[in-house]
Amino acid sequence: MRLAAVALGVVAIIATFADTATRATINPFNFFGFFTMQSNIIWLIVIAITGILVLRGKKQSSLLLLARGCATAYMILVGVIYNALLAGQEGGVALDWANNVVHIILPIYAVLDWILFADRPPLAWKHLWASLIYPMVWVVVVLIRGATDGWVPYPFFNPATGYGLVFTYVLAIAVLTVVTAAIVWALSRLKRVKLEAESGALGQDSRQSV
Template sequence: MRLPAPSIAALRLGAAALTLIAVAATFLSTASRATINPFNFFGFFTIQSNLLAAAALAATAVLVLLGRAVPAWLVLARAATTAYMIVVGLVYNTLLVGLAGGVELPWANTVLHVVFPVYCLLDWALVADRDPLPWRRLWAVLVYPVLWCAVVLVRGATDGWVPYPFLNPATGYGSVLFYVLLIAVTVVTAGAGVFGLSRVRPIVRVSESVRTRG
């Protein structure tokens, strides 16, 4: 099946825009009820992952719309952010759904934890505008989670704020290390799945030639 480049770009830009609106609405809703520290709000893995994935998807959409080659680094970034969105969707919908806290606007919560993760996965799996990714680059999916964990641990040890209780140094660094390693394993597993999907022949092809530039 072939779709024109503008249609693919419109879908991606629409998904990215909806995600940005959901994040903004959640921030404004929270700020309207209580004083909110932006560094805390934007410190959550869910929020950051959604923003990173939206940025990667929007950048790819613009290049597709312009008929330009998608750089290999952007394909890799999109693969990594797709893995993060898979983690967000799976963790929330299997472990956290129904629990107190998190995104309080129901529609925004659905967008950030269900709609956008599913869209990112389907877009990656179905649309043929990326080449297979070499396994030697799988390590790249860990760059952001490692940096995120490092910042969280520093903040937890200094100002006492952590986005999730299991990363609080007060629980003991042995426990924290266990969860950090668990996060790493989960992200690498999701990344391996995304890399594997890049080798599956997609069913949706862009009508205009859009190739990855290595």
């Protein structure tokens, strides 16, 4: 299931890239500069590694488990923000099916995968801060680009609106990230389905906190 989800996500991203290339010259820094695109890629890489380890009966490292928690939080943000605020508006992915994959199907699968399968221990609350690393690095890069070459992925990061408003959105992103990650951390404590392929590999480690 995980590798099938990865294949679907990769196909959606490649199809979006190819479709965009037929209508305009692509700047890769712009195409891959959106939070949606980067969050999907991060999650796809993490879940691909996880799926391969499950098939091989190998134990997941603490770092990978932490990355899974963070990536799941980012996918929740993508799904919730897009469907609550941006769906039906201009922008997003031009291909409808690919747009649904990156904004709806994969975020839903990411949540179900995290809730249902017992191949990860509860995440330690002391590591919740790690969920902020990627979003804040992304924000810094976006602000630098907005102030230099003028490109921003979303209108609310445009310096022309005033940096007071821009930093208000930055704060909002930080708060939303921590809240969403806290939900993911809490969900890691639910009872879930045991993956037989991992029963021997995780053992005692699956009962320990990261």
